[in-house]
Structure formats: structure tokens, C-alpha cells
Amino acid sequence: MLTEGFRIHPHDFWNKSLARIAARPAIAGMPHIGYTLETEAGLVGVILTLWSRRGDEIVCALSSWYVDRSYRRPHATSLPITATSIDGPLYLNTSPADHTRKSMTSMGWTQYNFGRSVAFPVLTWGTGKVSEDIPSDLPERALLEDHRAWSCISVVCRKNGALSPFVFRPRRVTPLKLPIMELIYCRDTSDFERCAAALGRWFLARGSFGFILDGKVKGMPSIYAEGKEPRLYKGPRKPRLNDLAYTEKVLVA
Numbered sequence: 001m002l003t004e005g006f007r008i009h010p011h012d013f014w015n016k017s018l019a020r021i022a023a024r025p026a027i028a029g030m031p032h033i034g035y036t037l038e039t040e041a042g043l044v045g046v047i048l049t050l051w052s053r054r055g056d057e058i059v060c061a062l063s064s065w066y067v068d069r070s071y072r073r074p075h076a077t078s079l080p081i082t083a084t085s086i087d088g089p090l091y092l093n094t095s096p097a098d099h100t101r102k103s104m105t106s107m108g109w110t111q112y113n114f115g116r117s118v119a120f121p122v123l124t125w126g127t128g129k130v131s132e133d134i135p136s137d138l139p140e141r142a143l144l145e146d147h148r149a150w151s152c153i154s155v156v157c158r159k160n161g162a163l164s165p166f167v168f169r170p171r172r173v174t175p176l177k178l179p180i181m182e183l184i185y186c187r188d189t190s191d192f193e194r195c196a197a198a199l200g201r202w203f204l205a206r207g208s209f210g211f212i213l214d215g216k217v218k219g220m221p222s223i224y225a226e227g228k229e230p231r232l233y234k235g236p237r238k239p240r241l242n243d244l245a246y247t248e249k250v251l252v253a
Contacts, residue, residue, distance in 0.1 A: 001036075001043045001044075001045075001046050001066065002014045002046060002064055002066065004066075004068075005046070005064070005066030006064065006066065017251065017252045017253070018033065020150065020251050021033055021048065021050060021251055021252075024050075024051070024052075024246075024251075026051075027051045027053065027058060029086075030049070030051050030058070030060070030086065030089075031049055031083075032051075033048060033049065034046065034047050034048040034049045034064075034083070035047050035049070035079055035082055035083055037067060037071065037075060037078065037079060039071070044067060044068040044070075044071045044075075045066065045067035045068065045071065045075065045076070045078075045079055046064065046065075046066055046079070047062060047063075047064065047065045047066075047079040047080060047083050048062070048063040048064045048248075048252065049061075049062060049063075049083055050062075050063055050246055050247060050248065050251050050252075051089075051246075052245065052246035055139075057089075057090060058088065058089040058090070059089060059090045059091075059092065059246070060083070060084075060089045060090070060091050060092070061091075061092040061093070061094060061246065061247040061248060062080060062083055062084075062091065062092065062093050063094075063095075063247070063248035063251075063252050064248070064252060065079055065080060065100070067079065076103075077103060077107065080093075080104065080107060081107060084107075084234055088235075088236070089235060090233065090234075090235035090236060090237060090239065091109075091233060091234040091235050092231065092232070092233050092239060092247060093109065093231065093232040093233075094229075094231050094244060094247045094248060094249065095229065095231075095248065096109075096230065096231075096232050101230065101232070104232055105232075107234075108234050109232040109233065109234045110232060110233055110234070110238075111230050111231065111232055112231055112232070112233050112238055112239055112241070113214045113215065113229065113230055113231035113241060114215075114226065114227065114230065115214075115215065115216070115224055115225055115226040115227055115228050115229075116212060116213065116214055116215070116224070116225050116228040116229050117212070117213055117214075117215065117216055117217050117222045117223065117224045117225070118173065118180070118210055118211070118212050118222060118223045118225075119196065119210055119211045119212075119213065119217050119220050119221070119222040120200070120209070120210040120211075120220065120221045120222065121196030121197050121199065121200035121210075121211070121219075121220040121221075122197070122200030122201055122203075122204045122209070122210070123200075123220070123221050124196065124197045124200070124219065124220045124221075125197060126159075126194075126195075126196065126197025126198060127159060127160075127197070127198065128157050128158065128159035128194075128195050128197065128198030128199075129157065129158045129159070129198065130155050130156070130157045130195075130198050130199055130201075130202035131155060131156055131157075131158070132153075132154070132155055133156070134154065134156060134165075135156070135163070138156065138163070138165060140165045140185075140187075143165075143167070143185065143245055143246075144156075144165055144167060144185075146246075147167045147184065147185070147245065147250055150250045150251070150253075151169075151170075152167050152168060152169050152184060152250060153167070153168045153169070153170070153181070154166070154167050154168075155168075155199075155202070157195035157198055157199060159194060159195055159198065164186065164187060164191040164194070164195055165185070165186070165187065166183070166185065166186050166191075166192070166195075166199065167183075167184040167185035167186075167245060168181040168182060168183060168184060168203075168211070169181070169182045169184050169249065169250065169253075170182075170208070171212060173212065178209055178210070179207050179208045179209060180208055180209060180210050180211060180212055181203055181208050181210070181211050181212070182211070182212045182213070182249075183211055183212070183213035183214075183242050184242075184244045184245060184249055184250060185242070185243055185244065185245040186242050186243070187240075188240060188242075189213070189214075189215060189217065189240075189241055189242050192211075192213065192217070192242065193217055193218055193219050193220070196211075196217075196219065196220050197220075199211070200220075213241075213242050214229070214231070214241040214242050214244075215241045215242070
């Protein structure tokens with residue numbers, strides 16, 4: 001069903017992604033992998049639910065919403081409605097398709113990201129020390145270790161006595177295929193801005209020339225693309241920009 005709905009990805013891609021999701025710890029009372037829509041003829045729809053805990057908060061990132069064309073008009077919205085029927089969690093859709101955004105807005109979803117930046121902080125000056133060693137008492141230690149196991153790069157930066165955690169994913173930006181790092185997690189975009197020069201130097205030594213991240217950034221050369229990768233949320237609070245941990249950016253990849 002997923003291969004049929006998202007033909008850009010082969011069958012092995014979905015096998016790997018589903019195995020990765022299934023290996024995540026289950027959260028009591030929440031569906032482990034997602035929901036399907038079935039008829040007597042078999043599966044006709046699917047949506048994945050990617051669950052994580054952030055302290056006392058539960059976050060669910062929806063992914064891979066697809067319904068067979070012949071069942072789309074009467075039944076397509078039943079999957080996201082069912083997937084967000086549990087009160088309390090913060091729900092995310094980090095890559096809504098253009099043709100679904102209007103219907104999701106009518107279901108109570110709100111846009112929170114309106115564009116992305118490509119930033120080149122290596123061209124600026126600033127102090128800070130970057131390390132791959134994750135302190136044992138870091139609140140995000142498990143988050144950084146989880147994402148490192150999924151081929152992300154997890155680091156901490158110490159500057160002016162403050163320690164800030166970061167997760168990045170290697171990317172190549174077209175058309176030049178420029179090696180670049182995508183920011184997957186930081187506590188706040190201001191942490192990235194504060195540590196950007198040190199991060200830029202550290203990653204340049206490893207062959208990466210810049211960063212791509214949600215929203216606008218200050219204090220460094222950057223290019224902002226309005227409307228790039230809109231993101232939606234539903235729930236008790238507005239999400240922070242540049243917290244894409246445990247979303248399809250890393251689990252369905």
C-alpha cells in the first residue's frame with residue numbers, strides 16, 4: 001500500500017522504515033505504528049503515527065497518509081481524524097501535501113512553519129567548542145543517541161558556560177549537490193544562532209559547507225525561501241521551530 005501510494009520509494013525503503021518505527025518503545029494507550037483503512041477486498045488506506053515522549057509531553061508525528069483513489073472522497077479524512085482522536089498529545093504533520101493542507105486546516109490543524117533558510121555561519125566569527133561526546137546527565141541524551149543510531153550526527157556545543165545539544169542530518173542541496181547539514185533538533189533556534197560559528201567550523205572540517213533549517217536566522221549569511229516545507233500542528237501548544245526529532249525526517253528515511 002505504501003509503495004503504491006508513494007512510488008518514489010521502493011518496497012525495501014518501506015520495509016526499513018516500518019522496522020525502524022516498530023522498534024521504537026510503545027507508549028501505553030497509543031497505537032504503535034499507525035492505522036489502516038480496510039474493506040472486504042483488503043487494505044485501501046494507511047497513515048503512520050510516530051510517537052515520542054518529551055519529558056511529560058507526548059508528541060505524535062503523522063506520516064505517509066494515503067488512501068486508494070476509489071475510496072478517497074468518502075473516506076480519506078477518516079484516517080487523520082482517527083489518528084488525532086486522543087486528547088492530550090501534540091500532533092505534527094511535518095510534510096503535508098499541497099492538496100491536503102486545505103482539508104487539514106478544516107480539521108483543526110494550524111500552520112507553524114512558513115519557510116526555510118540555508119545558512120553559512122562559517123563566514124562569521126564566534127567562539128564555542130563542539131563535541132560528539134554526550135554528557136551522561138544531558139536531558140536529551142537518549143534523543144541524541146537515538147538519532148545517532150539512525151545515521152544522524154548528534155553533537156553538543158559549549159559556549160559561555162552553556163551546553164546546547166543538536167542533531168543534524170546530512171543532505172545535498174540541488175542543483176550543485178552541495179554537502180550541507182539539515183538541523184533536526186535544537187532546544188531553540190536562538191541556540192543554533194549562538195553556536196552557529198563554532199558548528200560551521202566543525203562541520204566544514206568534515207566536508208559540509210552550511211546548514212538548512214526552518215524559519216529565518218540572524219547573525220550569519222543566509223538565504224530564506226518563503227513557503228518551503230510548510231508544517232502543521234494540532235494540540236495544546238505551538239511547536240518550536242527546528243524540533244523535528246522522531247518525525248519522518250529520520251524515521252521514514
